[in-house]
Amino acid sequence: MTYHDHYQTLGIAITASQEDIRLAYRRLAMRWHPDRNPDNPGAAEERFKRIQHAFAALKDPARRSAYDAERSAPRNGHGGAGEAGRAGPRAWQHAGAKPRPAGARAGAGPAGGKPGADYVCETSIPLETAVLGGTATTRVRAAVDCLRCEGSGMRNRPCSHCGGSGQIRRGLFNGQAMCNHCSGRGTEPQPCEHCGGTGKIRINKVLQVQIRPGVIDGTVLRAKGMGGPGLHGGPNGNLLCRVHVRKDRVFGVEDLDLTRELRIDFVLACLGGRVGVPCFRKTVSADIPPMTRAGTVIRVPGQGLYDRARQRTGDLVLTVAIDLPNRMRPLTDRQQVLLREIGPGGML
Numbered sequence: 586m587t588y589h590d591h592y593q594t595l596g597i598a599i600t601a602s603q604e605d606i607r608l609a610y611r612r613l614a615m616r617w618h619p620d621r622n623p624d625n626p627g628a629a630e631e632r633f634k635r636i637q638h639a640f641a642a643l644k645d646p647a648r649r650s651a652y653d654a655e656r657s658a659p660r661n662g663h664g665g666a667g668e669a670g671r672a673g674p675r676a677w678q679h680a681g682a683k684p685r686p687a688g689a690r691a692g693a694g695p696a697g698g699k700p701g702a703d704y705v706c707e708t709s710i711p712l713e714t715a716v717l718g719g720t721a722t723t724r725v726r727a728a729v730d731c732l733r734c735e736g737s738g739m740r741n742r743p744c745s746h747c748g749g750s751g752q753i754r755r756g757l758f759n760g761q762a763m764c765n766h767c768s769g770r771g772t773e774p775q776p777c778e779h780c781g782g783t784g785k786i787r788i789n790k791v792l793q794v795q796i797r798p799g800v801i802d803g804t805v806l807r808a809k810g811m812g813g814p815g816l817h818g819g820p821n822g823n824l825l826c827r828v829h830v831r832k833d834r835v836f837g838v839e840d841l842d843l844t845r846e847l848r849i850d851f852v853l854a855c856l857g858g859r860v861g862v863p864c865f866r867k868t869v870s871a872d873i874p875p876m877t878r879a880g881t882v883i884r885v886p887g888q889g890l891y892d893r894a895r896q897r898t899g900d901l902v903l904t905v906a907i908d909l910p911n912r913m914r915p916l917t918d919r920q921q922v923l924l925r926e927i928g929p930g931g932m933l
Contacts, residue, residue: 701813799891841899
């Protein structure tokens with residue numbers, strides 16, 4: 586059986602909109618309907634079926650996305666590694682369970698049905714996303730129905746005995762008789778060469794992972810029902826995504842605490858006061874006690890990461906470094922005298 590590109594069948598570009606697909610289908614369906622082609626109804630019927638098949642694959646965005654991935658994949662015996670369209674953020678939950686292989690009895694399904702396998706993927710996010718929340722992109726190898734055989738794993742091929750005619754010649758006079766091998770149909774089912782007879786192909790699927798505020802490194806998020814297809818009518822598996830938090834140039838992470846250096850001038854260190862500390866799109870106030878020394882650790886409670894499992898929030902931990910003011914003018918004679926007077930006291 587010859588492979589037909591659905592976009593070429595409908596005469597449209599791969600970037601065509603859903604409305605373009607619908608209009609092209611209506612125009613071609615009217616042109617190639619068998620009733621409108623009485624001179625050659627056989628060829629018209631075959632063309633009409635191809636048009637219907639192409640429209641069925643492209644009219645639904647999900648099926649079209651899977652077809653696009655399959656279309657760009659290498660055509661070998663085990664499917665390709667194309668890339669499906671992006672899937673939007675789903676209902677991601679924290680998960681502590683291990684991935685489940687296909688058929689594991691971890692969920693109730695229809696009678697005799699078994700749940701599908703859990704897919705496992707990873708994503709990397711900046712520390713800012715871990716603190717404030719957001720979205721991240723990841724890829725997963727997902728199994729989808731093979732569109733060449735419509736998920737059956739089998740395709741009809743010309744009969745190897747009669748060559749597709751449905752008739753064979755027998756006897757002394759070379760008379761025609763029905764081919765017993767194909768029962769006169771002219772075709773016989775054979776394993777699909779695109780999926781290897783499994784009815785499934787693997788594609789690279791791009792997903793948007795929803796990150797809640799306070800995610801820590803190593804957290805595993807779960808999206809229910811986005812794993813492998815169930816067996817014999819069973820439920821789909823889950824998708825497990827492990828989150829890795831990248832290092833930040835300013836902030837560090839210790840358990841649930843955020844750490845950073847706080848540079849203040851010696852005047853604020855001597856007199857004390859309140860200073861604003863930039864902390865991921867917001868400013869946090871920190872109180873500096875009088876006579877603060879370099880290396881002093883100041884904690885701002887409740888400004889760290891939040892662990893949902895332990896129901897606990899870390900702190901913002903500041904390590905003081907004392908520096909001269911950015912725009913300090915040269916000291917006057919009087920100021921130098923004052924500094925020398927207090928210097929022997931051990932203040933500086």
